[in-house]
Amino acid sequence: MKGDNVDRGSRQYNSQTERAYRTLKRSIMENELVPAAFYLERELAELLGMSRTPVREAARRLEAEGFVEIRPRHGITVLPISPEDMTEIYALLSELEPMAAELAAARGLSDEQLTRISGCVEVMDKALEEDNLDAWADADHDFHQLLVSYSGNKRLIWVISTFWDQVYRARKVTLRMREKPIASNREHRNLVQAIRNRDPEKAREIHKKHRDRAAETLVQLIAKHGLQAL
Structure with a gap:
């Protein structure tokens, strides 16, 4: 008892x-x-x-x-997020997420998986048409989570997930400070097509450029505005 x-x-x-x-x-x-x-x-x-x-x-x-x-x-x-923090985190994400994209393309996705990840892009397109940046950010987050999960590498999935929460916080406060993310949607569509074509090198190349560009934009915004003041 x-x-x-x-x-x-x-x-x-x-x-x-x-x-x-x-x-x-x-x-x-x-x-x-x-x-x-x-x-x-x-x-x-x-x-x-x-x-x-x-x-x-x-x-x-x-x-x-x-x-x-x-x-x-x-x-x-x-703790605030500094430009140095984001530079370090994105230096890792810019290498690890393209690896996940490469692995997903190499192993091939089922029709259901391709439908799910393509659906995220469709939601992002619709969100931009309606100027709904919050809906866009949610769909973008879902896209990246699916992409990494489809790599099939459990340790890679775990390592990347440890950085996402920090990135989410920074992206949330800078969401309305940057240009409308039309280029991101285009890159996502191209990445899905490379995965559909089972082209690992192309998938890695597309996602590497996408992550590098995202890192540059985010770090510049944090350096300019300072997350402590937001």
Whole structure:
């Protein structure tokens, strides 16, 4: 009986920690928690309607992922994303995602997979026609996730996914600062065609240029505006 109570308490604690982690991470990624601002552990616990212990554990996970820095007196600071951060992250993505595209083209996709990834491009085209940049960004995110998952390389998928959350936060705040992403849609269509043709070299080349261009644009915008001020 006592053991059952301990197990229930442990499950509840783990559940609260997971909820704190997911809620705080979403707030950081959506820039609801302001970069460079200091948040007391107590006020975050009150905001989430829970005790400070799961918030503290969630903050440790977020610090390990590079989202926050834990400060003395049990508070956290949301870390801004610098041009240097994005340069380093995109240097990796610009090599790893083209590799994923190459692998997807080499192994070949099923009709269902081709339909799904082509569907993302169609949604992006429609979103731009309607000037709905949020819908475009969601479909673009789905496109890249599918592309990497279709590589079939589990370790590659894991490594790339560790950088996406940081990139998402930066792309979210710069979404309306850049030109309408017509070129991105065109590159996505060309990439899908290369994969359909089972042309690994072409797929890698197209996606490498796409990622390099995206990196240059994003880094320039962050350097110009500064994510701390956004």
